[in-house]
Amino acid sequence: MPGSRVQSTPLPQDRVSLGASVRIPSTVPLLGLLESIDDWFARPRSPRTVVVWLTLYLALAANVPLWSELARIGGAPSVYLPTIALMALLTVCGTVAILSFTAWTRWMKPLWFGVVVLAAVVQHYMLSYRVVMDPSMLANAVQTDPNEVRDLMSWRMAFNVLLVSALPAWALWRVRIRPQRLGSQAWRNGVLLLSVAAIAAGGALAMNRQLAPLMRNNVHLRYMMNPMASLYSAATVAIRPMFKQSRKLMLVAGGTALGASYAGQARPPLFVLVVGETARADHFGLNGYARNTTPELAARHVLSYRDVRSCGTNTLASVPCMFSPLGKQEFEGRKNEYENLMDVLQASGLAVFWLDNQAGGCKGVCDRVPHASAFQDLDPSVQAALCDGDECLDDVMLRGLDERLAALPAERRSKGVVLVMHQMGSHGPSYFKRSSPDVKRFLPECKTNALSECSHTELVNGYDNSIAYTDRFLGKTIDWLKGQSRQFDPALLYLSDHGESLGEYGLFLHGVPYGFAPEVQKHVPMVTWLSDGMKARRKLASTCMESGVDAPLSHDNLYHTVLGLMDVSTPTYKPALDALASCRGGNVASN
Known part of the structure; x- marks a missing residue:
């Protein structure tokens, strides 16, 4: 009716308008x-x-x-x-x-x-x-x-x-x-x-x-x-x-030439340089380790240098440094990039080839020379026997090696060949993957990458099996080189890029900054094998070389030792850093 007032009825307390947002208190304290x-x-x-x-x-x-x-x-x-x-x-x-x-x-x-x-x-x-x-x-x-x-x-x-x-x-x-x-x-x-x-x-x-x-x-x-x-x-x-992109590439290969030993040579040299991975010198039986991890190398009468230090404690630091003419101190303080050992050997006229069994590659060292990955374009049977995905045991580098050599330029090959093989070696933490079942002599071994789940004995067993596999791989490589003796004067040098910690001081793996890294990450094995033909052409005295295995050496010596052994003259060669220079010119004694 007109004039009447309509009183609103309050909504019940349990009713809420549709547009309202109300949090209902929880009856559960948590x-x-x-x-x-x-x-x-x-x-x-x-x-x-x-x-x-x-x-x-x-x-x-x-x-x-x-x-x-x-x-x-x-x-x-x-x-x-x-x-x-x-x-x-x-x-x-x-x-x-x-x-x-x-x-x-x-x-x-x-x-x-x-x-x-x-x-x-x-x-x-x-x-x-x-x-x-x-x-x-x-x-x-x-x-x-x-x-x-x-x-x-x-x-x-x-x-x-x-x-x-x-x-x-x-x-x-x-x-x-x-x-x-x-x-x-x-x-x-x-x-x-x-x-x-x-x-x-x-x-x-x-x-x-x-x-x-x-x-x-x-x-x-x-x-x-x-x-x-x-x-x-x-x-x-x-x-x-x-x-780094603004750095210039400094040329050091100018003035490089082959030495007198190439004049009228009966056979060209064939030199294999094996770049090891994560091997520590104190786990080589050749160096006095309690376990006989290197029976194959011992049977082939190699020389094992016992006091060698690496340039770095990881592959990225060590590999470019060990191939550099500068030495560790100058290399680390360099303002520009420099040509390396591979460039100099190629400039001399030799046939050069880098074969890699690491997906990480050569860290720039082989960029300007012929190179290949060992695990690419493999025969399915080889891949099934030696590989797990794109990761292969080092024996894969020995497959088809004769064909790889034959594919190098004939003119260069007639002068000499330098082959670099970059190992997977003992790369951790999955040491158990770095050896084949037939060389696993030290058991039980750690079979996980979570090293803390393994006992120290199992960890060392897995690592030592990887060293034993490297020993067998190097033995096979030397046997292959011996088979080339009719056409070449062969030789081999093995040098690891850095060492490894296996729990000492609570450390594992590698890569600790060099200044305070433990010795086990810097003390690396270095092994040489020279055929009679190579010793004769370079007039190397066996007794002299044997007496020098305890001399202190480092990665700084590699560049100059290889150039001296291959008789390549270049302005950057320093005889004082050539580990074999003092043994040339003496009486040659065969093994």
Whole structure:
């Protein structure tokens, strides 16, 4: 009716309009707690807050190896606890400083999560293999081929990475980044950067007396600050190629010529240089190892040099260095790239060929000479017998070797041949894959790439079986060379690129920065076998060579020793670094 008032009837308390959004309180305490935590993570935050919280989390969850190492070095808690606190401060400040450059918008979330995954992966390898992620190790990892990557993967790795990354993944997904103007973001990020830099500097100065000797005597600690060290190494590896492209290739092969021994030669030389992989000298029976891991080489009366040091502790560092005319010190400080031993041998007129059994290749050494991968275009029967996917046992390099030689230019071949064979050798961590069943004399062996799951005895057994396989491979290569004696004067030199840690000092694998790497990663085997024809053409005295097996040598000697043995004259040849120079011209005694 007109003038009447209509009173609204209140809705019942259990009714809710369709447009409303109401959270029904949970009757389960645990669910209520989880919902509260989720609400807290979902609050809007500045990108700087996210960066700081993420860094604090990683300092706790991804630096277990660093805290353990500091505790081991410090001894008593009263000594190492203050040091741990200082290193935690420096790690947090350094990581925040780096990530402050990414503190912008919500689109940085994938990048932040990538940092988390990187830190988790690095921690896994530091815990499992006691390696540190310095630029050299990271560069070597980047160039690792898929087969080697597969060997390093495991369910344990997946679990360890998930354990560290699950919580931040959820947090980054839930958190809302508060939008801000570009100018405001920039000056706030700058303040954050300057603040953490000042805090780090203050802490370092306050405890410089303790920090300076600690870092000077334990250089590896700086590469254990995770993820700061990994981010630094990644940036170094990414930026370095930009400057490398501007490097000139310095020519050193000018003025190269064959020596007098080639004039009217009855037979050309055939020299095989075997570049070993991950072999340590103290596990060669020839060098006094308690186990007879090298019976085949011993039966062929080779010379084993017992005091040889590598140029680096990983393939990427060692192989280019050992073929360089510069020597370790100059090579590492070079401003430009230089031609190497392969270029000089080719410039002399010899037939040169590089045969590789590593998918990672020759690290640039063979780029300008004929080269091939041993596992490509294989006969199916050979592949089935010697290969697992694209990874093959070293015997594959001996298949079709006569045809490879015959394919080299006849004019060059008539002067002489240099063949380089780059082994798979004893590459870890899957040592059990580096030997065939018929040479596995040391049992039981470790049959997993998770080395921590194996006993030390099983680990050493697997590694020694790989050395025994290399011994047999070298024995077969020498036998093949002997079969070429009617057409050539053959010789062989074997030299490993670096050694390996098998648990000594808690270290595994290789790649520890050279300055503080253990001797087992730098002390490498070097073996020579010379036919009577080669010794006669170079006038090499056997007794003299035998007396020199304990002389200190290094990768620096390879370039000059090969040139001297092959009688190739070039301006970069240094007789003082030729391991056989003092034995030329004497009475030749046959084996």
